[in-house]
Amino acid sequence: MEKRESGKTESFYPKIIAFCCYYCAYSAADLAGSLRLQYPPAVRMIEQPCSGKVDIRLLLQAFEDGADGVYVAGCMEGDCHFLKGNIRAKKRVNAAKKILDKVGVGGERLEMFNLSGSMGPRFAEIANEMTERILRLGPNPLNTARAERATKGEEGDPK
Amino acid sequence: MIVAEAKTLEEILESLQGMSKVLVVGCGGCVSVCLAGGEKETGILASTLRMKRELMGDPLETVEETLTRQCDPEYVQQLAKKLEGIDCILSLACGVGVQFLAEQFPQTWVVPALNTLFAGATMEHGLWEERCGLCGECVLARTGGVCPVIRCAKSLLNGPCGGSQNGKCEVKPNECAWQLIYNRMSELGRVELLLEVAGAKDWSKSRDGGPRKMVREDVKIDG
Numbered sequence: 001m002e003k004r005e006s007g008k009t010e011s012f013y014p015k016i017i018a019f020c021c022y023y024c025a026y027s028a029a030d031l032a033g034s035l036r037l038q039y040p041p042a043v044r045m046i047e048q049p050c051s052g053k054v055d056i057r058l059l060l061q062a063f064e065d066g067a068d069g070v071y072v073a074g075c076m077e078g079d080c081h082f083l084k085g086n087i088r089a090k091k092r093v094n095a096a097k098k099i100l101d102k103v104g105v106g107g108e109r110l111e112m113f114n115l116s117g118s119m120g121p122r123f124a125e126i127a128n129e130m131t132e133r134i135l136r137l138g139p140n141p142l143n144t145a146r147a148e149r150a151t152k153g154e155e156g157d158p159k
Numbered sequence: 160m161i162v163a164e165a166k167t168l169e170e171i172l173e174s175l176q177g178m179s180k181v182l183v184v185g186c187g188g189c190v191s192v193c194l195a196g197g198e199k200e201t202g203i204l205a206s207t208l209r210m211k212r213e214l215m216g217d218p219l220e221t222v223e224e225t226l227t228r229q230c231d232p233e234y235v236q237q238l239a240k241k242l243e244g245i246d247c248i249l250s251l252a253c254g255v256g257v258q259f260l261a262e263q264f265p266q267t268w269v270v271p272a273l274n275t276l277f278a279g280a281t282m283e284h285g286l287w288e289e290r291c292g293l294c295g296e297c298v299l300a301r302t303g304g305v306c307p308v309i310r311c312a313k314s315l316l317n318g319p320c321g322g323s324q325n326g327k328c329e330v331k332p333n334e335c336a337w338q339l340i341y342n343r344m345s346e347l348g349r350v351e352l353l354l355e356v357a358g359a360k361d362w363s364k365s366r367d368g369g370p371r372k373m374v375r376e377d378v379k380i381d382g
């Protein structure tokens with residue numbers, strides 16, 4: 001990514017988890033690779049048999065474990081290999097967004113995307129889009145809170 | 160099954176004020192089926208609470224456990240070995256489960272994570288409806304299998320109130336229970352059964368005079 005945040009978050013480079021359906025996004029990523037398209041290394045992909053495999057627990061866990069952003073990439077609506085997996089994934093993503101808003105992590109850090117296996121360039125575009133969004137939002141507040149606590153702990157250490 | 164739904168995060172957070180280590184207990188019974196308090200929901204709630212409390216600057220430690228049922232002492236006892244260092248139990252069972260935990264562990268503070276709603280059924284994924292008011296003296300044999308106690312807004316036992324419009328109840332936008340009863344009785348050719356006047360219902364068998372008990376000497380093991 002060209003742009004890095006300045007000032008306090010200068011050293012911030014996001015960690016983004018992409019839950020990718022094997023039938024579309026995962027193949028699109030392959031295609032993006034064959035086409036030698038660049039996309040940010042901030043994105044770490046996790047292959048899923050279907051976007052509908054992703055449940056709310058998994059999405060929350062990614063954030064709890066320190067991801068700055070998460071997205072689920074499934075097939076175009078109407079094209080799911082398992083008929084409705086991507087529609088269910090969308091509903092779960094929306095429910096998890098609400099939880100993240102309530103918690104204070106922020107639902108904006110989570111997104112659902114739809115693409116097909118032949119959309120290599122779109123895959124790279126989504127990765128860029130998400131990385132830019134997370135750079136703008138800054139680090140996962142949980143990471144900031146943990147870092148602050150760790151520093152305080154060190155300072156508060158008697159020796 | 161017993162149908163329940165999650166309490167608001169605010170309410171749960173309030174009941175966990177001052178607690179730093181909580182045993183979050185799901186139930187594999189009814190509340191798993193109605194997607195309110197099973198293993199998955201327990202995981203989601205525990206994670207939500209941990210993140211929220213961490214951002215509030217007051218981190219919360221959780222231990223998660225989902226019992227086969229929380230309304231049976233043999234399952235509940237499995238929690239005994241998990242209580243060390245625990246400030247409180249947060250139960251995702253119906254009100255019965257919550258009370259059972261409190262009774263079994265008199266030294267431990269127990270709070271509910273759900274609101275228990277009704278005895279009902281899954282109409283479709285994501286939609287549950289009440290079907291029985293647990294009245295203690297079932298009248299379904301006289302009403303063609305449609306419960307007037309719980310499905311009629313006024314619990315009328317001898318025909319409709321007169322406010323039914325196009326099959327809809329005048330109180331709530333539900334189907335009129337008595338329309339449903341009449342339809343079914345006519346389809347089955349048993350409308351004449353409705354001419355029989357039902358006497359006063361014995362409500363002492365319902366929620367009256369404290370908790371009800373049922374005793375079956377034939378299945379008791381001791382005594």
Ligand code: SF4
Nearest residue numbers: 291292294297298306
């Ligand atoms: S009549 Fe009573 S027991 Fe029968 S379904 Fe209605 S509420 Fe339940």
Ligand code: SF4
Nearest residue numbers: 311320328329335336
């Ligand atoms: S309209 Fe039907 S369901 Fe509603 S109160 Fe009257 S009789 Fe009962």
